[in-house]
Amino acid sequence: MGARIRSWLVAVWRTMRRPSVHYSLGFLVLGGFIAGVIFWGAFNTALEATNSEAFCTGCHEMRDNVFQELKATIHYTNRSGVRATCPDCHVPHRWTDKIARKMQASKEVWGKLFGTIDTREKFLDHRLELAEHEWARLKANDSLECRNCHNYASMDLTRQSARAAEIHKRWLGSGEKTCIDCHKGIAHHLPDMTGIPQG
């Protein structure tokens, strides 16, 4: 029995070490190509599966806190039915940035495993810190996730209220401010904002 397993392992090792002795080059290239396609498809499918609202709200931390707050806002329900899901704002759309964010998210897996925010009270205690991460990220990339949909060049200021048009022209148009500077807490409730500049 031991000898049989050993001889089998040796045969596998020989094939692995010099596969072109055993299989044709065409088979190896084509097989490698197809295996690569399958691997890539599976990887991307799994990646996109973690990039869905259903995945985010699969955990009660998100479902019972931030998702409930989102539901009342214009990014969830509005007249035209266009809506933003969690990853639209919280995950970069460009591939390299997305992978970088996903690697960062391993910290969130840690938090989930050890229950960092597994009660409402713990969540509220951490809310400011979590919000500050997002504000810093959006500030650093000039509110890229906002601008994926809200493009200043495409804004018809005449269709905005006079007040909004004036302020957008003055601060956003001049590039002096970015979206997140004024629009904090548009999709979720704000934590205690004492001492934090808004606008």
Add this chain to the structure above:
Amino acid sequence: MRDKPLVALAIVVVLAAIAVGYAVGRRKAPPPPSPAAETTTAYSPADNAGAPPASGQIDAIRRGIPVDQEGEPPLMARVENTDVKRNRAYPMQPPTIPHSIDNYQIDRNSNRCLLCHARANADKFQAPPVSVTHYMDRDDQFLATISPRRYFCNQCHVVQTDAKPLVANNFKDIDTILSGQIDQPQQKAN
């Protein structure tokens, strides 16, 4: 047969493609139509939608519709969002808000109104700053920040909608009354 691994691989690929296609297709299929989707519209009292009932009695809840019938709610009023300041109807009236305030967070954590209307931010947004009285406590002492008793803006300041008033209003402000007196010669002030 030399091609055996190739054939096996091809079969695996096809099976995988079928499985993925099935899974994707099933997820995107529309849900079956529910039988309850069609609702019957009962009695639509278009005449009673906005106008007060003929009997002269105000019936804001049922709007004159018999209790055994289902009424149709009037259209929801829209908030006036023109940014044009309105006159005050009387000297001490809290000014009304000339813009919409949907989803403005006003709680212990944050006050969205003060983002623009706070004394320190008013210039950035060209907003009318909160009155100085709102920085005074009830002993008329000035505070550095907004007085806690004035914190909840929409306790006094409200938006206006285009809703039709249910009750007619013949309120006259003091200027109208004064100008009416001036027109009468015997009550001239000088």
